[in-house]
Amino acid sequence: MTEKLFYRDAYQTEFTTKLVKADQDEGGRPYVVLEETAFYPTGGGQPHDTGSLNNVRVIDVEEVDGEVRHYVTLPIEEASTVNGVVDWSRRFDHMQQHTGQHILSAILQDEFDLATLSFHLGKDTVSIDLDGESLSEETLHKVEQRVNEVIGENRSIETKWMTVDEANHYPLRKSLSVDEAVRLVIIPDIDYNGCGGTHPRSTGEVQMMKLLGWTRQKRNVRLEFVCGNRVLEQLEKKHSVLTGIKTLMKRPEEELEQEVSSLLKESKAKDKQLAERTAQLLEFEARDLAAAPQENGKVSIVQQFFENRTIKTLQDLGKKIVEQAPNGIVILVSEQKDQLQFVLAQGSDVSGNMKEAAQHVMPLIEAKGGGKPGFVQGGGTKALAAEEFADRLKKAALETMK
Structure with missing residues (x-):
């Protein structure tokens, strides 16, 4: 089996190893299997890494039947050694979002009695589904404030391999789904969770979290958020939109909501008059x-x-x-x-x-x-x-x- 270097060091982005197998899947996509890899395969709600192998782009990584397949844009010729480079910006983004989710889910469950049912790390935003029917603005404000407090405390994050019996001595957030060795992610006094994802060394590296809002999903609640650099990206997008509106309306920022509300009322009145x-x-x-x-x-x-x-x-x-x-x-x-x-x-x-x-x-x-x-x-x-x-x-x- 391929040795997973990202478990040893989530910050390692370059490595040299041996080529074990070069093949293609049923759809004709070329892939390679390596003796060891720093590329994280899709799993546990976290997307795969991207990067290159011998300067050939890696566009997908999956674990299939026990082997880690690196899907590449071009077949890699037989070689005694392969040089791999992981896209650090994508890796670190996923580390920030995934760790932010750990903290958020822990705060929601311990302090607001809302259990996380599922987790999805998307390209632009992240979401979790909660076992609840609604979220008030007051709750959202308190949750966001508490999560950012934990991030700002710069608590250490540990990862340990242990047996299930050993793991059960910790205050686990949910029951373990494996019988063999388990990898525990520990944020002391906050979260103890079996997880195979990549995480930074401390909560401070998550930088910050912003809750974006929630929607009903059948009988549950889907809460959307962003962490770290994605907060700045979201702020830039919203600032650009707000600046455009200010240019059109020629109003101070604090008056825009009232101005838009007035315009909508006028528009509805005109639409009604036109329909009549x-x-x-x-x-x-x-x-x-x-x-x-x-x-x-x-x-x-x-x-x-x-x-x-x-x-x-x-x-x-x-x-x-x-x-x-x-x-x-x-x-x-x-x-x-x-x-x-x-x-x-x-x-x-x-x-x-x-x-x-x-x-x-x-x-x-x-x-x-x-x-x-x-x-x-x-x-x-x-x-x-x-x-x-x-x-x-x-x-x-x-x-x-x-």
Whole structure:
């Protein structure tokens, strides 16, 4: 088995070793197995390291059937020795985030009775799922303050290999899932946890933590956060956005929240007013169309073509027309850039079946749609001209009345 150098020293980023195996997986990805490695494979919620082997990029590291596979961008030629270099910035970032999670989970469980169910270290943020239903702003503030106190105390972090019996003499946060030797990560008086991840020598190297917020995940809570250099990255992003808003609004920073709130209220009021005016216009349009229908025996037919009308507008207009023309059939077709959209409806005094009629005609334009016997809508390609498609709908609708 490959000797895992990162367990001996998480700060080691360069090493020279022997090539044990060069192969490719079932998907054709080339990989190598080494006699020893400083590359951490994905596991325990922590992502893999990246770097290079003999100047060939390592893009993934996995432990498969007991062997540590280093997936590379190009096959590595047979060589007696291999020189490896781990990307330190990625490694140290993962060390900061993972250790921050240990401290956070310990504080949440010991001081707020919230157990951690799972942990995910993402590219930009980190999250843990908690056995709880909600988190108050007061709780978040206290938790963040307490975690940063522990970080600032610069407590030592130890890692020890021991038997399960020996580990059980410590106040473990959760039961061990292994029977053989276990690696215990110890932050004295804070956390005692079986863990295979990489960690710094002291909590001070985590630098700081910022809680970003929480969301409901089924019956649990997902809490998102960042540590160390990621806090500065998040601050830079938010500062950039805030600076942009200040430039647009010409307001002091402390007044921006109130200004945005006022603008949103104004926007909602205008949207409501616009919707009311649009509804009025549709009412007038429906009245005009219903007043001048094409007669077809005892049934009046309202047939109209449009350009770039949305299906929602066609639906609203169709409903208003049939209200004013209970003995009518309404055929509305809108021509878009590369498709046709339509509404086919009948008034309350008409005995046809518009859904059945539409199903006969829709295949002509590869249309999809649906509705009820009295009101159908849909859309498809421009395989037919709008006028011809409308005539086909009208013919099919009248057939259902015979």
